[in-house]
Amino acid sequence: MTDTTRAPGGFAVDRRTALAATAVAATALTVAGCSSGSDQPASAAPSSKNGEAPAKKQDADELAYTKDVPVGGGVIAGDVVITQPTAGTFQGFSSTCTHLGCKVNAVADGVIKCPCHGSSFHLDGTVATGPAPRALDAKAIRVDGDKIVSA
DSSP states (O other): OOOOEEEEEEEEHHHHHHHHHHHHHHHHHHHHHHHTTSSSSOOOOOTTTOOOOOOOSSSTTTEGGGGOOOEEEEEEEEEEEEEEETTTTEEEEEEEEEEOOOBOEETTTTTTETTTOOOOEEEEEETEEESSSSSOOOEEEEEEEEEEOOO
8 A cells, every 4th residue: 555645736645756756856956056156255356466456446337457457367357257368468258157157256376266166267268177168258348548348
């Protein structure tokens, strides 16, 4: 004889089906929790090579000052990663990791780092180490005098 329970709506559910449904729901919640960004660091403030915040921006489309982006490095300005792989060449990327959507939190030692699952990206946005499946998405930026702004 199979143990059954009446579910809401009046239909009968055996114990095996109820347990299987519970396992599926728990797995779905675990996956959703991982991709929700709940394990992201609390602060994603822009930082320069020495860890200090870059000079204050004045306009909404201003992201950083060119002097704050080190050659061979980069900074994170909100949802944009700005790199300067070679002197005078600035590139912009989304700060959202292409693995599960966590925010990258550092540009150090020539790579952009994601704290959630260990992915890292070269200064041109391409994957250095996985599990990220693809490069960071490009963000349009331009240099306007001594400022880097959204394009």
